[in-house]
Amino acid sequence: GHGNSHWSYADKAEWASDFPHCGGHMQSPINIETGAALFSPQLEPILLPDYSLPPREMLRLQNNGHTVVLDLPRNLTLTGGGFPQPYQAAQLHLHWGSALKPGSEHTVDGHRYAGEIHVVYYSSHFDTIQEAMVEPGGLAVLAAFLQVGTEENEPYQHILEHLNDVHEEGEETWIPAFDVAKLLPDDLSRYFRYNGSLTTPPCYQTVNWTIFNQTIRLSPDQISLLEDTLHGDEDELIQDNFRLPQSLQGRSVLASFL
Ligand SMILES: NS(=O)(=O)c1c(F)c(F)c(SCCc2ccc(C(=O)O)cc2)c(F)c1NC1CCCCCCC1
Numbered sequence: 631g632h633g634n635s636h637w638s639y640a641d642k643a644e645w646a647s648d649f650p651h652c653g654g655h656m657q658s659p660i661n662i663e664t665g666a667a668l669f670s671p672q673l674e675p676i677l678l679p680d681y682s683l684p685p686r687e688m689l690r691l692q693n694n695g696h697t698v699v700l701d702l703p704r705n706l707t708l709t710g711g712g713f714p715q716p717y718q719a720a721q722l723h724l725h726w727g728s729a730l731k732p733g734s735e736h737t738v739d740g741h742r743y744a745g746e747i748h749v750v751y752y753s754s755h756f757d758t759i760q761e762a763m764v765e766p767g768g769l770a771v772l773a774a775f776l777q778v779g780t781e782e783n784e785p786y787q788h789i790l791e792h793l794n795d796v797h798e799e800g801e802e803t804w805i806p807a808f809d810v811a812k813l814l815p816d817d818l819s820r821y822f823r824y825n826g827s828l829t830t831p832p833c834y835q836t837v838n839w840t841i842f843n844q845t846i847r848l849s850p851d852q853i854s855l856l857e858d859t860l861h862g863d864e865d866e867l868i869q870d871n872f873r874l875p876q877s878l879q880g881r882s883v884l885a886s887f888l
């Protein structure tokens with residue numbers, strides 16, 4: 631049942647028995663086969679208007695035992711992107727691997743990236759994410775891949791420099807607000823699009839996924855900080871917090887570019 635049966639990435643084979651949607655036919659993540667993606671000209675650029683926030687505004691950063699979550703102000707809006715209506719921001723979180731192996735959730739032509747950021751929104755048709763997350767199209771997640779580069783990524787430091795303050799499960803801290811759009815790629819016009827689910831129990835099949843073609847580069851130290859700081863259950867390091875690719879089961883992946 632929802633919530634009362636604790637889950638972990640170690641027992642992802644059991645998710646479907648405790649959370650029925652996890653055994654559904656529109657699950658996420660998926661492997662994106664670029665050669666099979668259908669070009670769709672109606673997929674216009676994603677628009678993230680007015681994301682600069684005053685630094686006196688504080689945002690809550692928390693370690694929920696599975697990832698690090700930054701709560702976002704509801705008035706940050708997602709429009710464009712061929713969406714039928716605007717979406718309101720809820721939270722962002724990250725997925726990563728370990729020093730031994732990468733940890734993105736989606737893969738591209740079988741390639742797994744070092745990590746993945748998810749910015750979670752809910753349809754403006756609803757007042758709360760709880761109402762939205764059980765309705766098809768109720769959620770939209772913007773995803774981008776994290777790669778190891780050479781330079782330090784300054785926008786990501788706004789989060790990474792506070793990871794130590796939330797290294798234990800359940801800990802939270804407040805960080806000065808910043809322009810979270812800077813955590814996403816510059817090019818918001820080239821992306822893949824498909825209908826899927828939350829990649830964690832309860833796996834509701836209500837997510838409109840957007841995966842940007844352009845990747846984000848973090849320095850090796852930044853990736854290591856992400857992989858080696860946060861602890862979850864039984865004080866174990868949170869690593870490899872990604873679900874394996876799920877079958878498309880007849881779904882098409884669209885592309886906003888040729
Ligand atoms: N990739 S994803 O978007 O499916 C996703 C994950 F993969 C995630 F792993 C997570 S964190 C694990 C799920 C969870 C745990 C605790 C709480 C809480 O204390 O409120 C909330 C959620 C996580 F939070 C999310 N996103 C959440 C899914 C939970 C329900 C809706 C809330 C926003 C989206």
Ligand SMILES: [Zn+2]
Pocket residue numbers: 723724725748829
């Ligand atoms: Zn996620």
